[in-house]
Amino acid sequence: xxxxxxxxxxxxxxxxxxxxxxxxxxxxxxxxxxxxxxxxxxxxxxxxxxxxxxxxxxxxxxxxxxxxxxxxxxxxxxxxxxxxxxxxxxxxxxxxxxxxxxxxxxxxxxxxxxxxxxxxxxxxxxxxxxxxxxxxxxxxxxxxxxxxxxxxxxxxxxxxxxxxxxxxxxxxxxxxxxxxxxxxxxxxxxxxxxxxxxxxxxxxxxxxxxxxxxxxxxxxxxxxxxxxxxxxxxxxxxxxxxxxx
Amino acid sequence: xxxxxxxxxxxxxxxxxxxxxxxxxxxxxxxxxxxxxxxxxxxxxxxxxxxxxxxxxxxxxxxxxxxxxxxxxxxxxxxxxxxxxxxxxxxxxxxxxxxxxxxxxxxxxxxxxxxxxxxxxxxxxxxxxxxxxxxxxxxxxxxxxxxxxxxxxxxxxxxxxxxxxxxxxxxxxxxxxxxxxxxxxxxxxxxxxxxxxxxxxxxxxxxxxxxxxxxxxxxxxxxxxxxxxxxxxxxxxxxxxxxxxxxxxxxxxxxxxxxxxxxxxxxxxxxxxxxxxxxxxxxxxxxxxxxxxxxxxxxxxxxxxxxxxxxxxxxxxxxxxxxxxxxxxxxxxxxxxxxxxxxxxxxxxxxxxxxxxxxxxxxxxxxxxxxxxxxxx
Numbered sequence: 026x027x028x029x030x031x032x033x034x035x036x037x038x039x040x041x042x043x044x045x046x047x048x049x050x051x052x053x054x055x056x057x058x059x060x061x062x063x064x065x066x067x068x069x070x071x072x073x074x075x076x077x078x079x080x081x082x083x084x085x086x087x088x089x090x091x092x093x094x095x096x097x098x099x100x101x102x103x104x105x106x107x108x109x110x111x112x113x114x115x116x117x118x119x120x121x122x123x124x125x126x127x128x129x130x131x132x133x134x135x136x137x138x139x140x141x142x143x144x145x146x147x148x149x150x151x152x153x154x155x156x157x158x159x160x161x162x163x164x165x166x167x168x169x170x171x172x173x174x175x176x177x178x179x180x181x182x183x184x185x186x187x188x189x190x191x192x193x194x195x196x197x198x199x200x201x202x203x204x205x206x207x208x209x210x211x212x213x214x215x216x217x218x219x220x221x222x223x224x225x226x227x228x229x230x231x232x233x234x235x236x237x238x239x240x241x242x243x244x245x246x247x248x249x250x251x252x253x254x255x256x257x258x259x260x261x262x263x264x265x266x267x268x269x270x
Numbered sequence: 271x272x273x274x275x276x277x278x279x280x281x282x283x284x285x286x287x288x289x290x291x292x293x294x295x296x297x298x299x300x301x302x303x304x305x306x307x308x309x310x311x312x313x314x315x316x317x318x319x320x321x322x323x324x325x326x327x328x329x330x331x332x333x334x335x336x337x338x339x340x341x342x343x344x345x346x347x348x349x350x351x352x353x354x355x356x357x358x359x360x361x362x363x364x365x366x367x368x369x370x371x372x373x374x375x376x377x378x379x380x381x382x383x384x385x386x387x388x389x390x391x392x393x394x395x396x397x398x399x400x401x402x403x404x405x406x407x408x409x410x411x412x413x414x415x416x417x418x419x420x421x422x423x424x425x426x427x428x429x430x431x432x433x434x435x436x437x438x439x440x441x442x443x444x445x446x447x448x449x450x451x452x453x454x455x456x457x458x459x460x461x462x463x464x465x466x467x468x469x470x471x472x473x474x475x476x477x478x479x480x481x482x483x484x485x486x487x488x489x490x491x492x493x494x495x496x497x498x499x500x501x502x503x504x505x506x507x508x509x510x511x512x513x514x515x516x517x518x519x520x521x522x523x524x525x526x527x528x529x530x531x532x533x534x535x536x537x538x539x540x541x542x543x544x545x546x547x548x549x550x551x552x553x554x555x556x557x558x559x560x561x562x563x564x565x566x567x568x569x570x571x572x573x574x575x576x577x578x579x580x581x582x583x584x585x586x587x588x589x590x591x592x593x594x595x596x597x598x599x600x601x602x603x604x605x606x607x608x609x610x611x612x613x614x615x616x617x618x619x620x621x622x623x624x625x626x627x628x629x630x631x632x633x634x635x636x637x638x639x640x641x642x643x644x645x646x647x
Contacts, residue, residue, distance in 0.1 A: 142504040170512075178293070204297065205443040205444060206508075211388070234289060
């Protein structure tokens, strides 16, 4: 006897590989230890020939594969959109001839939510004639877990001066790598001008100086405006404090 | 409020009129240790600023890493702010004492800020009181660098008496624990019995992150009083939710009773306890999770659906460290209770409940009724 299997002898092919990975924004395949790709490997189970790979979706999740027809036994799946929730809404199939595998479910997870930590914002005066308002949010994902160790960035929208004749400069967008899941933003002012910045008063002043909208906070990269947006609001500078509204 | 006593801020250099805003993030202490060429306890004794560049003198009192002969001497340090629009002033001639991380070599030291982003100078080091280290944290010159840093930070935190400092509080999100030093345990043990409620909460939080069931019980008993300390309470809740993963019978009972107590108005604590149960999802957690399927709080329902589904499908325990790999979502080849139904109805998080909640709840209620006896309940 020779060791060749005919198609009739072959069994249904199967797929293995990491069945949950990340969507971190368009074109971002990894950030820190977070990966937006998975290598899927088919076991032909005796089926001859090349593999044909396909994808079906039942929600918002989507992936592209590195090969669809006349492929080898392994392909790389790259996330292009997060799943609708933390549940598999993508099925990947592999076929050898007319023998097709069962669907291999994939879940694409993404950072989604910022929750203001209790006790924040904190208003303080780092020195005379200056203020700092500190915000801390905890970042969680579509599976409800906290996501530490991601890059973050901010993007400013339209600036509007609320105080006639103000000469306060507008800040530049920043990015940073966050070792924790806590995202922190400072709003501050200093110097004597129009109007003079003040330490936080009691009660806080209602004098608005300027604002920016939308202020966008994203993670997955330090490049401003890229990655996955996880927060959007209006950032307001008052004379003695700042607020996200 | 920031503790201005620690910073001893009395000076202000002339600056332009500025509104500034910046994402900031604490650096990991491990990375600071590795990337600094010189780590000292010292005090700022002078400062000058020209545009975005700041230069100041630092009187070194102790050397943790680098040339120990610098102790008792002044060194000159330079710093270039991340964003020129951020004022760099904030430490002045009479103060700015703390633990400083520096790069470079003698004569050309550059500040390695402990916080990334556009922050004033006062936020670039760990504030600590001048004078000797608290005796409980004394260390030998032969101690490892991590132990030296942990000891100095422990002394600084305890000396702070619960006063708020962003740099020191940020360490309570797991960064201090990464040093894996016995001095960190000393700190948490000591301040967990502090007369300062704020410090007590920080101490218990650290012990909880280390898996102490006793600290968890103490924190839950004292939780009503802790609510008056919102910042510290936030750290406590996150420490429970994201780090506590002990699954001994006592821990499960404490977590379970907390999660299912519908008379408890502290929903954040209930949700944190439920999240831990779902993350652990051992057999012993199932009766509590099954009870939560019928709770009015959708977040508790979501934890129940996720936890029971994780058990049935044989998934790994979810840990904070395992989040990036998503290993806790990797289905095994087989598991005693896994079938096409359990896989099709597996979902985690409130988004899943929001999309298909009734269906998931119904499935897992039925699953529990059908399997509880075989599970010993």
